[in-house]
Structures are given as structure tokens and as C-alpha cells.
Amino acid sequence: MAKSSHDEDIELLEGCLKNDRKLQKQLYQKYFKAMFQICLSYSGDRAEAKDILQEAFIKVFINLEKFNPNNSLEGWIRRIVTNTAIDYFRKRERLVYLDEFPDEPDEYERGSFSFQELTNEIILYHIKKLPDGARVVFNLFAVEGLKHKEIAEKLNITEGTSKSQYKRARTLLKKWLYEYELSKQ
Secondary structure, eight states, X not given: OOOOHHHHHXXXXXXXXXXXXXXXXXXXXXXXXXXXXXXXXXXXXXXXXXXXXXXXXXXXXXXXXXXXXXXXXXXXXXXXXXXXXXXXXXXXXXXXXXXXXXXXXXXXXXXXXXXXXXOHHHHHHHHHTSOHXXXXXXXXXXISOOOHHHHHHHHTOOHHHHHHHHHHHHHHHHHHHHHHHHHHO
16 A cells, blocks of 8 residues: 555655655655745746745754644645745845836726636746735735735735735736737737
8 A cells, every 4th residue: 555645744754853864855856846836936036936945945954843743744844935935035125015006907807818728837927927025915815825914914014005916916917818818819
């Protein structure tokens, strides 16, 4: 009978806690791709995403003894990666939140376009183009599932700013994806 993913994670965890370099490498390799995609969705720049991921995995390995084996290791690592990405931008004062946006047409909101053929790569490409503040809020709300109140607390902004940044991100993404679909016709 094959081991479950949770059993594999516990085995990796135990080895990592014993400083087994081979198992540390396996843990890193197991979660690298998924966590790199998260970093890339926050950063928009591959080199910067790699820096964030490296910093996050350092935190993972330093704090492994704090992990509760009854929980999901992937979820725990994901939280560390997400928080590291947010801290990365906070330290560099790159998160800019605009309170006001110019009026934009609602045609993308009303459009009946079917975005069924969009690949993850195309969507990620457009998410990376979002302004930093809007991109971080979009990821926290749409990808991580946080509520605007939680986002506001995490980023030290108002709940209204979180909502407006999310709306701005959605509007821009719809516009860009609409334009992308039109360019294919």
C-alpha cells in the first residue's frame, strides 16, 4: 500500500528535524513549484520571486519544530510563503494603495466573454502586471481566501482600501483578459 501525502510529509518532517540534508532537499523539491507560483503571483518578477521563496524556505526550515503534524504541511508552508511575500514588499515600501481610480468603462464587467480557454500561464502573466498593492490584495482575497478585514489587518490598511484594491485588480484583469481574447480573433 502506498504512503499518503501526509505520511510522506511526516517522514520528511522527521528527517528534516534530524538535519538530514537529503530529506531537506526532498521537502524543498516537493513544494518548490507550487510555492514558487505563489511567490510569482505576488511579485511579478521571477528573480524577485526566487528571493522571496528562498527567504520563505529558510523560515520553514528554522521553524519546522513549531509545525503541528496534525495539520497540513503544505498549508503551513503556504502561509509562511504568503507572509514572507507580504513582508518582502512591506520592507521595501513597494506596496502603494491608491484611494481613487480614474473612471473606467464598465464594458469588461458587462462583457459576455467566455474565458474558458485561458491557461494558468496567461492568467498569471496578467496578474503579474497588476500594480503591487492591487496584486497583493487580489492574491490574499481571491487566491488565499482571506476576508477584507483580515487583509486590512495583515497589510495595515483600511478595509475600504482592501476592497477598492481588489475591485481595481478585478477590473484590470477583466480588461486585459478581454483584450487578450480579442487579439486572438
